[in-house]
Amino acid sequence: MNAPAKISSKDKTISPAERLWAMAAEPMAAVDTIILDRMQSPVGLIPNLAQHLVGAGGKRLRPLLTVSCAQLCGDDGQNAHKLAAAVEFIHSATLLHDDVVDESALRRGKKPANLIWGNSASILVGDFLFARAFNLMVETGNMDALGILSNASSVIAEGEVQQLAALRDILMTEEAYMQVIRAKTAALFAAATEVAPVIAGRPEAERVALRDYGLKLGLAFQLVDDALDYGGFESALGKSVGDDFREGKVTLPVIRAYHSANDTDKAFWKRVIVDHDQRDLDFEKAVSLIRKAGALDSTFDMAREFAADARDALSIFPDNEWRNTLQDLADYVVERIS
Amino acid sequence: MNAPAKISSKDKTISPAERLWAMAAEPMAAVDTIILDRMQSPVGLIPNLAQHLVGAGGKRLRPLLTVSCAQLCGDDGQNAHKLAAAVEFIHSATLLHDDVVDESALRRGKKPANLIWGNSASILVGDFLFARAFNLMVETGNMDALGILSNASSVIAEGEVQQLAALRDILMTEEAYMQVIRAKTAALFAAATEVAPVIAGRPEAERVALRDYGLKLGLAFQLVDDALDYGGFESALGKSVGDDFREGKVTLPVIRAYHSANDTDKAFWKRVIVDHDQRDLDFEKAVSLIRKAGALDSTFDMAREFAADARDALSIFPDNEWRNTLQDLADYVVERIS
Numbered sequence A, B: 001m002n003a004p005a006k007i008s009s010k011d012k013t014i015s016p017a018e019r020l021w022a023m024a025a026e027p028m029a030a031v032d033t034i035i036l037d038r039m040q041s042p043v044g045l046i047p048n049l050a051q052h053l054v055g056a057g058g059k060r061l062r063p064l065l066t067v068s069c070a071q072l073c074g075d076d077g078q079n080a081h082k083l084a085a086a087v088e089f090i091h092s093a094t095l096l097h098d099d100v101v102d103e104s105a106l107r108r109g110k111k112p113a114n115l116i117w118g119n120s121a122s123i124l125v126g127d128f129l130f131a132r133a134f135n136l137m138v139e140t141g142n143m144d145a146l147g148i149l150s151n152a153s154s155v156i157a158e159g160e161v162q163q164l165a166a167l168r169d170i171l172m173t174e175e176a177y178m179q180v181i182r183a184k185t186a187a188l189f190a191a192a193t194e195v196a197p198v199i200a201g202r203p204e205a206e207r208v209a210l211r212d213y214g215l216k217l218g219l220a221f222q223l224v225d226d227a228l229d230y231g232g233f234e235s236a237l238g239k240s241v242g243d244d245f246r247e248g249k250v251t252l253p254v255i256r257a258y259h260s261a262n263d264t265d266k267a268f269w270k271r272v273i274v275d276h277d278q279r280d281l282d283f284e285k286a287v288s289l290i291r292k293a294g295a296l297d298s299t300f301d302m303a304r305e306f307a308a309d310a311r312d313a314l315s316i317f318p319d320n321e322w323r324n325t326l327q328d329l330a331d332y333v334v335e336r337i338s
Helices: A016-023 A025-038 A045-055 A061-072 A078-102 A113-117 A119-140 A143-165 A174-199 A204-228 A243-247 A252-259 A263-274 A282-292 A295-316 A321-335 B016-023 B025-038 B045-055 B061-072 B078-102 B113-117 B119-140 B143-165 B174-199 B204-228 B243-247 B252-259 B263-274 B282-292 B295-316 B321-335
Strands: none
Touching (some): A016 A025, A016 A321, A025 A061, A025 A119, A045 A113, A045 B143, A061 A078, A078 A113, A078 A143, A113 A119, A119 A143, A119 B078, A119 B119, A119 B143, A143 A174, A143 B045, A143 B119, A204 A321, A243 A282, A295 A321, B016 B025, B016 B061, B016 B321, B045 B119, B061 B078, B061 B204, B061 B321, B078 B113, B078 B143, B113 B119, B119 B143, B174 B204, B204 B295, B243 B282, B252 B263, B252 B295, B295 B321
8 A cells, every 4th residue: 555665755757646645644644544554353253354445446535645645733642643543544434324325336446345244234333433543542632633524424424325315316406515515525634634633633724724725625526527527547546437327416517517408418417416327338328418417527627626725725834845745736636638 | 201100119019110100200200301302402303203212102211210320329410310311311322223124013012213204313313312311411421431331332232233243043042142132232231230320420340240130130121022032922012023034033032942943943943033034823833832832931940040130239238119129120121011
């Protein structure tokens, strides 16, 4: 999981994500050790299943954010590493449950755990990882960090339920969509970055700035994810293109395409989303309608705006390598493929 | 959910559980208010589903234990009520996930939530309630209580996974069975009672005593539950008799019946549990083999011993109505039907 040893943090030809990995290689190795240690259990199914998901293949983006923001705040202590591991455990727990809920065919480019060990194991190991996240937070002794991450956890679950309730609802509003992605995705990004100044004992202004950075980065990230589901490549995303479409999940590109559609095309959307009656080439037609409506471009534009906001949020920090790379990461989240 | 108004705590003709309810009516009303308040969400599916499970029909045994032990420790503060509500939320979350895992047909005498709203909703609302439990704990500001309940949460999940891995394993040992019920059931009872002296700021000896009381009470409770699955009545338990058998869940009565069985009967157990090939009257035959082996009686005997241990654990407390009723409750858990 470590960054390739040859990459220098000064090398501007590599991506900001790779640069951050190189800069944070040491603390992230410490985080990895905590993750591997805390997913152990005498009940063998737990480490086996957790290893499949957590142990390899993940981008570790969220703990990387916690660690990098802690470094930005001058903190490289073990408590920051524990919070980073806790963030990854919370994320992993939601992925395990999402796989059962979404009936995904691919997760991080691999067969999801529930298709190997069954839904029951994924549900229960998810619960285990979630509880272990709280064990780690308790060990830090920092009640503010616990408050931030437990609050994010209930907001995430709320967002997941809202998304479930809105499944196949072609009349979902942009406002409702933004609520869902703010809750299910951006809340954890915001918590991952906000706990860094908290554990570092930094002033309120840095806490506000880093929470804002994470929130905007998370919104940009999810918008791009939702756009790529109609235009990316499986290998780049590690998930199947067209997943949202097949599940009847209504995302911004669909909302915008639907609103600019004529009656014939509206009937198409109702058939494939509301009636969930999908036939050969329907996905290709959906992509074409979305492109015609300019809905991919406008989704990427919105993501770019949030990325710019994320960049701005960090302007209160001194001009140094951590700040600059975190700022570059915001742009990179949008430009990674589009 | 409140105890009937007419019941007096002095009335020895009513059960210890009813007496505790009468004694704790006021703090339990406060707990109810917290529970109802904290299961609210703008996402309507959450309170609807939570109301079905949490809002009515539950025995509220675990929060009743927290509240009663807090009273025993001289604490009637809001933080004790919040911890009691958190305990009930953790329990409710595990029930929602258990329903999906076990494919139960009845829960608390009602159709389980997943058969009404679907597995996905049960998984995600379970996650929500679990997160809300931690929100409540954070509000108390008591890191020790957080440690106890977050530790119990990971132990519970571990126990649930161990039980899942041992499904249809007729060779499961008594030791493994005891580990499972200690983890999946007794750990939350122990945490529910231990947090009371912790939030009340009582000395370590009371913490040890109340943890021991909860642990033994929980073991007795689960042993009786497992015995009743082969000999109780649906209306009394609020769950279907024979659930464990149909799921291929190996419990103490089965382990003991199997070990004293002849070859023909061993073949029967292998067919119904390991091969999971169950036919008409197989359950009746299982009950008869278990009775013939004396395995129900010996399971109840073991439960009685744990109940006696629970009673003894409270002997360090002064002789008062709270202590005496909690002690009587331990015996009642075993004698409620047997």
